[in-house]
Amino acid sequence: MSRTVYLNGEWLPEADAKVSIFDRGFLFADAIYEVTGVIGGKLLEYAGHSARLKRSIAELGMELPVSAEELLEIHREIVRRNDLKEGLIYLQISRGAADRDFAFPKEPKPTLVLFTQAKSVIENPKVKTGMSVALLPDWRWERRDIKTVQLLYPSMAKMQAMEKGADDAWLVEDGFVTEASSATAHIIDKAGKLITRPLSNAILHGITRASVLDIAEEAGIPYEERPFSPEEAKNAAEAFITSATNFVLPVTVIDGQPVGDGKPGPLSLKLRELYIAHKTASAI
Incomplete structure (x- = not known):
């Protein structure tokens, strides 16, 4: 139709x-x-x-x-x-x-x-398995905080990641992860702390990102806004992305290496559940 x-x-x-x-x-x-x-x-x-x-x-x-x-x-x-x-x-x-x-x-x-x-935005099959990402250089312009339609390189990066057998790309600049091709990147360390890059011109100011940090604080999940390296991400207990399209979606493989036990982590899944419950209740 x-x-x-x-x-x-x-x-x-x-x-x-x-x-x-x-x-x-x-x-x-x-x-x-x-x-x-x-x-x-x-x-x-x-x-x-x-x-x-x-x-x-x-x-x-x-x-x-x-x-x-x-x-x-x-x-x-x-x-x-x-x-x-x-x-x-x-x-x-x-x-x-x-x-x-x-x-x-x-x-x-x-x-x-x-x-x-x-499309179904709640029943995402990747929630059960987690998604895989490949690390690629971040070659975008420097005003990523402005949500422009200049999406050629993110599209190219996603295609390169898929050619490597991954679902998406995590972009890397000056030794640190910036974000995914169209989502915010997060990790959870082995102490249970959520770590995400601070806001700047280097990343989009994610609406879902902001809500998830608020929800984490309400749920008593500690978080820290700071850059993290690809190696730190690979050795994290959990990883996930946030976006309006995917809400909170676990990342279980980075450059072919399992994150944690290679399964969607409990805190990532908890944040997804809390986000959906909170945001559907406040939808207009």
Whole structure:
């Protein structure tokens, strides 16, 4: 069945939604995106995603063409029109169409697109087995805190990891893990402490990451925000990723080496359970 998508104020069948070849998102990757989870027809962590969207747009000197209230209503309406019970809402805003020029257009008209992806986000088969990652160099630009659509290298890294037989990549820079291709990387040491890289321009400021740290604190799980090396990760008791798509997902193999006993760890699974319970209860 064809999805109904949102494009610049119109609701259209996906086959009829067209964006100009002169759109700067297409020509320059001059665009921002966000992905919001949906469970039971409700939005997960919407406040966090909308706040990060606002920050990213401001960092690129762009403007949202609708009000905050209108944007929330658009999210709710796209869920309704597509009868989305569980899955994701993808939002992208570009600076808009203009004649090709490296200089920003003086009076841009942003392009705003939203579409849905129906998928099971709770019953992920990798929860039972854990996922494997391969370590690869981090060759992305240095403003990873801005959620732009410049995703070519993360896509290449994921493909390289898959060619090595892994599910995803963990990226490494200056001797430390930054993040996964599209998720935040975490480890749990043998003392039971959660360790994750501190916020900076080097990583995306993950919405799920922030929530998991809050949940860990509430649950009495100690955590520390600091860089960790690939060797420390390989020798950790547990490892996992967080993202809007995967929530909390155990990592059981790093570069072919089992993490801990090679099975999803108890703290990782506990954090996943607590996250889902907390966020579904607060969904809007």
